[in-house]
Amino acid sequence: MNIRETELPGIGYKFEIITKNQDKMVIVIHDDGRREIYHFDSDDHDEAISSVTLSDTEARQMAGIIGGMAYKPKALETVDMAFDDLIIEWYKVEPNASAVNKTIGEIDIRNNFGVNVIAIKKKQSNKSHNPGSDTIIEAGDTLVLSGERNQLKELIKNLLSG
Incomplete structure (x- = not known):
């Protein structure tokens, strides 16, 4: 914006x-x-x-x-919490993102961006799970990510947004 x-x-x-x-x-x-x-x-x-x-x-x-003071939506697309330099952010994968249909290991998110995928809420399920390196990222999945703000921004810009 x-x-x-x-x-x-x-x-x-x-x-x-x-x-x-x-x-x-x-x-x-x-x-x-x-x-x-x-x-x-x-x-x-x-x-x-x-x-x-x-x-x-x-x-x-x-x-x-x-600003969300009267009502806070249940399924926010992006929410972040800060612990000093560590940020935890929820991000919904956009349809044309380059990460779509690739595994977490294939993209090597941790080594390439310094970011950890803590959990994924799959678009077709109400449950979140602790993903492994073989978990496929799909459009509409919500990833729970942790890392420094600049690392998260870079990951989102390069792999998760369309």
């Missing part, structure tokens, strides 16, 4: 957001607390297709909802 922040003298701040899916939103935070949110056409980032104005209280309530 790409976020660009601009000060609007006498008004407040403007945040332009381009998501991973190339959706564009603009959020204007006024000095009086109001928030304006604009959503743009995916084919024309100059054409606003919807907008909403929120009071400060409404914006804070909405932020809590979006």
Whole structure:
């Protein structure tokens, strides 16, 4: 996600957001607390297709909802926990990822990326298991990974995302 922040003298701040899916939103935070949110056409980032104005209280309530304070989804695609430099992250393998239909041993995740696959929740099962080197990674599987943040990012970028 790409976020660009601009000060609007006498008004407040403007945040332009381009998501991973190339959706564009603009959020204007006024000095009086109001928030304006604009959503743009995916084919024309100059054409606003919807907008909403929120009071400060409404914006804070909405932020809590979006941030997961009111409801935390059961099956999160990516959650991480940190223990100093060690991160544990859940990541759902994307359909066009280069790791799809390869074994953990074939990819040699531990030696090539310094990351351990702690568990896999297979897409067709509710159960997680402790995978061996012969476990095949399939699109839609959720991997529980441990390693340093930069190692995890590299693994996800190179092997698990499409």
